[in-house]
Amino acid sequence: MTSQEPVAVRLSSTAGGSRDGSGPLSPPPQSPSSPFQPKGANPLSSKVTSVLSASYADTEFREALGLLDERSVHSTAETRRQLRLNLQKEVIDCNGEIINEFAKVAEQLRRIGTTIGKLNDSYREINTQISAAHNATSAALGEASLLMTQRHQVEKKQALLRAFNVNFVLNEDEAATLTLTSEPVDDRFFLALQRAKKISKDCEVLLGFENQTLGLEVMEQTTKHLNHGFQKLYRWVQREFKTLNLENPQIGPSIRRALRVLAERPTLFQNCLDFFADARENVLSDAFHTALTGSSGAGPVGPSVKPIELAAHDSLRYVGDMLAWAHSATVGEREALEVLFISDDDEIAKGIRAGRENEVWRLIAEDGEGETEFDAVTALNELVDRDMSGAARMLRQRVEQVIQTNEDVILAYRLANLLNFYKATFSKLLSSGSALVDSLGSLEAEALRQFRSLARDHVATLQGDFQHTPADLRPPDFLLDALEQLTAIMKTYETSLTAEGDREADFEPVLAEVFDPFISGCSNMARATTPPSDSIFLINCLLVARNALSRFDFTEAHILRLQVKVSEERARLVGSQYGFFRAESGLDWLIGSLLPLEEKQSDVEKVSMLEAVQAPALTRASQTLDNFLPSALMDAVENIRHLQDSKLARDITEEAAEMFCVDFEHVEEMLMLADEMAEQHTEIQGTPEIQSLRALFPRTSGEIRVLLS
Structure with missing residues (x-):
């Protein structure tokens, strides 16, 4: 109860202070004559001092105040005097209640102890009975445990056997489906065959163990079933092939599947x-x-x-x-x-x-x-x-x-x-x-051998025709027939499937058999003819042959060769026409004499000494030229009238006439230079004038060009 003492002191101090009107906490008045008094001299003063020195922030103090507030205690003299007693009484009452409760607990503990004792007695009795029962059943339990262990082992072996049968053994239905010919080849057969192949593949695992007897036995049995199955499938496929109708668009899928498996x-x-x-x-x-x-x-x-x-x-x-x-x-x-x-x-x-x-x-x-x-x-x-x-x-x-x-x-x-x-x-x-x-x-x-043989036989039968050149120099009938035949052949070849780059080379042997012999025959016939008929005849043959070949793009090499031969014969005709102009005009001797000379003084001095330039010869040449010019062009065209290409004939004649005109211009120029040189000598030396060469040969090159155009 010491914790309540400051409360009582504070309450008494407050009561004493209120009577003199100085406030609840006012200290008693001190004597001015003695400001300091010794400790313990005044009990009241000590109390007040202790109260004033008490800390209101102390936890116990504050709890004490809170407890008083809960009790609603009024601060009276009686209350303050009875406060300690009341508190002590409450404590004593509480302790009594606690003792009563502990008495009840003790009673319950005694009861629990009695119950535990009874339980211990029961446990000992039961333990005795269990020990007796255990001793009586231990042999049976050991035997039962051994049987359970053996049962578990048997169950494991049965599971292993079932797994082995499922994975490595064909059942009777599957074996019968594979081996019996009475069973059809259907989906069940292919499933059984697929399973047998899987078993054979899985047997490789069994062969990996040390004891390979089981794997070899399973492999042997499965291989036997597989062989029977494939033999059955082989015979079945053969039977199906006998009756198979390939024209039927709905060929059965079973035969296709069988072939894929039989592969x-x-x-x-x-x-x-x-x-x-x-x-x-x-x-x-x-x-x-x-x-x-x-x-x-x-x-x-x-x-x-x-x-x-x-x-x-x-x-x-x-x-x-x-x-x-x-x-x-x-x-x-x-x-x-x-x-x-x-x-x-x-x-x-x-x-x-x-x-x-x-x-x-x-x-x-x-x-x-x-x-x-x-x-x-x-x-x-x-x-x-x-x-x-x-x-x-x-x-x-x-x-x-x-x-x-x-x-x-x-x-x-x-x-x-x-x-x-x-x-x-x-x-x-x-x-x-x-x-x-x-x-x-x-x-x-x-x-092709027959074709070449027939072509050569045909050429051999025409050997007699190769000896007679037509009078009008036209292409012979055998050449026209050969070209007609060749045209038919080329039209046939044009529709072939030969590659574009190989067409010309591939057709060359054909041309060698059915074209070249006839061109060679025409060339031999032309050689037996006098010029210019030989060139005219050969050009006619070459042109008609070229026209026949030019319609096709795989004969370009032959066309080029023909064109070269035509150019050669054309040049010969141009030379023939040129010779005709020189010979028939009477200027051949004059042109031949003056043509080697050039327009220089040494050559010009030689002109007057040439025999062809003397007055009689020059007069005859002029007269012959005058007689020739009116019909010169027609006569020249008449020479090659049998040339079937009129444009080519005109071009040949014009080219020859141009050559003749060029030569005539040279003759005219040389005669004029010779006259000029003679005039200069006459003026210098004072000799009598001689007759001018141009007076004896008055024709000009312009007149010649007009008459020959």
């Missing part, structure tokens, strides 16, 4: 292809025979079928119809087989590649020498080529017969060109090395 056994797959090729060869051969003759070994055909041998009216149409049928059959065969053998994922090639990797003889070989990568397109082309081999043999026999019995040069070349066209077509459709393309190539070579 994993390259040997069986190739045997199927061989069997299929033989069957299709017979079918197509029979179809070609039916198309040719209208009859079939299987029975009569419909009346709508028109046999090629009866519908074709000539040899070219006959061969063309046979080749067209072969092309149509090849296209149809290839399109049908593409459905069977070509797929987007190239599954057949993948299957063959996998099969080759698993073949024993390949594994023991060194690096798989001699093997090539499977190409589906190449294999397809080879298969189509084999399918068409029978029809190709029949086609070759008949085409060879047509070639050998033909006696027409143009027809022989058209046959060769037709064969070349189809050879190029089949090369794009199949390949350049296929048997059908090789057969067409040999037929084309045979047709």
Whole structure:
């Protein structure tokens, strides 16, 4: 209760201070005579001092004040006197209540102790019973634990066995589907085959362990089932090929799937292809025979079928119809087989590649020498080529017969060109090395040999005609016929499929056979003719030949050679006409004498001494020239009247006349210079004048040009 003492003191001090009117906290008045008094001299003063020195910020003090406020205590003398007693009483009461509560707790603890004791007795009893039961059942529990362990082991083995059967063993239904021929080849078969292949692949894991007996046994059994399955599939594919209708656009997907799976056994797959090729060869051969003759070994055909041998009216149409049928059959065969053998994922090639990797003889070989990568397109082309081999043999026999019995040069070349066209077509459709393309190539070579033989025979029969030149110097009939024949050949060649850059070189051998011999014959005929008829005749022949060749762009080299020969013969005609002008004008001697001289003094001095410039000769030359000029141009044109190109004849004559005029200008100039020199000598030496050369030869070059224009 000491914590309440300052409160009581403060309350008493406040009460005492209020009576003298100095305020609740005013100290009592001190005697002015003794400002300092000793400690303890006045108890009241000590109390007041202790109260005033108390700190109002003390926590305990503030809590005491708060407690008084809660009790709503009024500050009276009685209250202040009873405050300590009341507080002590409250403390005593609280302690009594606590003691009562602890008595209850003690009672409860005694009860709990009694209960725990009973529980301990029960536990000891139960523990005794459990120990007895454990001793009685320990043998049974050990045996049960051993059985449980054995059960877990058996369950693990059963699970392992089930997993092994699921992953490594074919069930009875799957084995029967693969091996029994009575079972159909359907989706169940392919699923079983796929599972067998997966098991065979998974057996590689078993072979990785030390004990390989199980893996070898499973591998052996699975391989046996796989072999039976592929044999069954192989026989089934062969049966399907016997009844397969390639003309049916809806070829069953089962046969396509079977071929893709069978490709994993390259040997069986190739045997199927061989069997299929033989069957299709017979079918197509029979179809070609039916198309040719209208009859079939299987029975009569419909009346709508028109046999090629009866519908074709000539040899070219006959061969063309046979080749067209072969092309149509090849296209149809290839399109049908593409459905069977070509797929987007190239599954057949993948299957063959996998099969080759698993073949024993390949594994023991060194690096798989001699093997090539499977190409589906190449294999397809080879298969189509084999399918068409029978029809190709029949086609070759008949085409060879047509070639050998033909006696027409143009027809022989058209046959060769037709064969070349189809050879190029089949090369794009199949390949350049296929048997059908090789057969067409040999037929084309045979047709070209026949063409060359017929052309040479034709030239040999015309040897007698090469000896007689036509009187009017026109091209001979044999040349016109040869050019007509050549034109037909060139029109045929123009439609061929020869590459643009090779056309001229490719056609050169043809021109050598059917054109060059006739041009050579015309040249020999021209050499047997006197000039200028030889040049006129040869130019006529060359021009008509050039006109025939100029309509085609693959004869440019020959045209250039012809043009060179025409230019050579034209130059000879120009020389002939020029000689005519000099000879018929009477100026040949004069021109020949003056032409070597030049316009210099030494040469001019020689002019008057020339015999051709003497008065009698010069007078005769002038008279002859006057007689020649009125009809000179017509006479010159008449000389080459047989030249069929009138413009060329006019150009030749004009060029020769121009040469003659140039020579005449030189003669005129030299005569004038000689007269001038003679006049100068006469003036200097005073000799009598001699007759002027120009007076004896009065014609001028201007007059000559007018008369010859």
